[in-house]
Amino acid sequence: NAGVTQTPKFQVLKTGQSMTLQCAQDMNHNSMYWYRQDPGMGLRLIYYSASEGTTDKGEVPNGYNVSRLNKREFSLRLESAAPSQTSVYFCASGGQGDEQYFGPGTRLTVT
Amino acid sequence: GQSLEQPSEVTAVEGAIVQINCTYQTSGFYGLSWYQQHDGGAPTFLSYNALDGLEETGRFSSFLSRSDSYGYLLLQELQMKDSASYFCAVRDHNTDKLIFGTGTRLQVFP
Numbered sequence: 001n002a003g004v005t006q007t008p009k010f011q012v013l014k015t016g017q018s019m020t021l022q023c024a025q026d027m028n029h030n031s032m033y034w035y036r037q038d039p040g041m042g043l044r045l046i047y048y049s050a051s052e053g054t055t056d057k058g059e060v061p062n063g064y065n066v067s068r069l070n071k072r073e074f075s076l077r078l079e080s081a082a083p084s085q086t087s088v089y090f091c092a093s094g095g096q097g098d099e100q101y102f103g104p105g106t107r108l109t110v111t
Numbered sequence: 112g113q114s115l116e117q118p119s120e121v122t123a124v125e126g127a128i129v130q131i132n133c134t135y136q137t138s139g140f141y142g143l144s145w146y147q148q149h150d151g152g153a154p155t156f157l158s159y160n161a162l163d164g165l166e167e168t169g170r171f172s173s174f175l176s177r178s179d180s181y182g183y184l185l186l187q188e189l190q191m192k193d194s195a196s197y198f199c200a201v202r203d204h205n206t207d208k209l210i211f212g213t214g215t216r217l218q219v220f221p
Contacts, residue, residue: 033209040119042198042213043154050207058208090153097161098144098202098209102153 002026006091006103013081013110021076021106023091029101031094032074034058034066036087037105043090049074081110113137113203115212122218123189131184131197131215139204143175143182146198148214154198157184186217194219 004025013019025032034046035058045058047066055066063085065077078085086109092100115135123129133143142161146154160166160175160182172185186193196214203210 040213043211045208045210048208056206095156098142098159098200099156100154100209102155104153 004091004093004101004103006089006106008106009104010107011109013078013108015082015110017081018077018079019081020078021089021091021108022073023075023103024073025091025093025101026072027093027095027101028071029093029095030071032068033092033094033100034064034074034076035090035092036060036085037090038087046076046089081108083110086110113201113210115199115201115210117197117199117212117215119213120216120218122220124220125189125191127189128185128187129189129217131186131199131217133182133184133199133212135180135182135199135201137180137201137204140177140180141202141204143173144200144209145173145184146200146211147195148198149195157197189219191219191221193217 007022030051032049035043037043044060049055049068052071067075089106091103117133144159145157148154158173165174170187175182196216198214199212200209
């Protein structure tokens, strides 16, 4: 039982490059989330998926797209990376109530 | 909308007790959650209060007062490993999404 896994752990991109962050959970949760975390800013929701086949924008969706590939997997895509997207990205899945389980994070630097 | 306020930093010594406060403004309220995050790590769920009162889980307790829109996390018998950031969170009534505070960094000194 791995919980929530994310790949890659670290990534450096040049401005304008694209990449996809992968996330998978093995807890049979319906809800999955993508957050970004910047110093002093807490966790901000980028996109959210309440169930397979549905996605919804969060607080900071601009510059990102998501795909809920199946119940287990929820990917985040940066089409044209910008330095403002330098951050730590966390994927999470939703358990009972407000309990969310987070992956280990992806540390992304855009130069 | 929703907003949460918590202190940015708290310091304490090993063995002491520390309280981290959280005040919130919401258009609707389900409950208050607390998460812990060590440097370089992922947030982990600590507790959830839907009703007024104190919930105790080992050395950690969480309190909620719905009438005051206020809650706190109480950490007792502090250990060095408790040095971490602590986030309170509420669910947005309109979007059903979790909104996190900006976090309180706790430093425990020997």
